[in-house]
Amino acid sequence: DTGVSQDPRHKITKRGQNVTFRCDPISEHNRLYWYRQTLGQGPEFLTYFQNEAQLEKSRLLSDRFSAERPKGSFSTLEIQRTEQGDSAMYLCASSPLNTEAFFGQGTRLTVV
Amino acid sequence: AQSVSQHNHHVILSEAASLELGCNYSYGGTVNLFWYVQYPGQHLQLLLKYFSGDPLVKGIKGFEAEFIKSKFSFNLRKPSVQWSDTAEYFCAVKTGGFKTIFGAGTRLFVKA
Numbered sequence: 001d002t003g004v005s006q007d008p009r010h011k012i013t014k015r016g017q018n019v020t021f022r023c024d025p026i027s028e029h030n031r032l033y034w035y036r037q038t039l040g041q042g043p044e045f046l047t048y049f050q051n052e053a054q055l056e057k058s059r060l061l062s063d064r065f066s067a068e069r070p071k072g073s074f075s076t077l078e079i080q081r082t083e084q085g086d087s088a089m090y091l092c093a094s095s096p097l098n099t100e101a102f103f104g105q106g107t108r109l110t111v112v
Numbered sequence: 113a114q115s116v117s118q119h120n121h122h123v124i125l126s127e128a129a130s131l132e133l134g135c136n137y138s139y140g141g142t143v144n145l146f147w148y149v150q151y152p153g154q155h156l157q158l159l160l161k162y163f164s165g166d167p168l169v170k171g172i173k174g175f176e177a178e179f180i181k182s183k184f185s186f187n188l189r190k191p192s193v194q195w196s197d198t199a200e201y202f203c204a205v206k207t208g209g210f211k212t213i214f215g216a217g218t219r220l221f222v223k224a
Contacts, residue, residue, distance in 0.1 A: 045211050
């Protein structure tokens with residue numbers, strides 16, 4: 001499968017724990033995005049990378065959230081000290097320049 | 113701030129009925145417009161897109177959408193729906209080159 005790959009697909013964690021998600025974009029895509037989707041809502045933009053540079057972060061991304069794309073290929077999204085309000089589907093997408101984004105299956109996070 | 117509004121959260125139709133899903137956006141500049149579809153248990157997939165040119169855009173599976181700039185609208189249509197069209201549909205707008213903003217989605221259920 002040459003699409004966007006996310007790991008894990010599901011994560012259940014206790015409140016206060018740290019979690020890290022991984023995204024492998026389509027190989028030739030230099031743009032990578034993270035979105036969050038909660039029930040009944042569309043995806044909400046979190047952050048964007050062009051190659052290894054993080055060019056924009058949404059104000060939704062509190063200080064507990066950090067994203068990296070160290071070599072301009074895969075990306076990680078870390079949430080520290082998770083809270084119940086962090087429970088959501090975390091979506092990764094990638095694109096070449098100036099076309100539509102291609103989405104992965106998402107990582108469903110449940111904080112208990 | 114840019115926003116996308118989808119008129120209906122839930123739509124129920126019988127097979128062979130015609131479909132129109134409304135979408136309006138708020139942004140005065142140049143936009144790229146998209147409709148994505150999410151079938152049960154699957155990732156977001158592009159249905160169709162508008163970047164420039166003919167405002168009537170044809171997508172996959174018999175869907176089409178019309179961009180009406182004066183109304184800031186990009187409504188999705190299909191003349192005859194099938195049971196397999198049961199899914200959630202998201203209208204999205206890209207402004208400023210990279211960030212895509214999504215509507216809240218419309219859940220379509222087609223009765224066989």
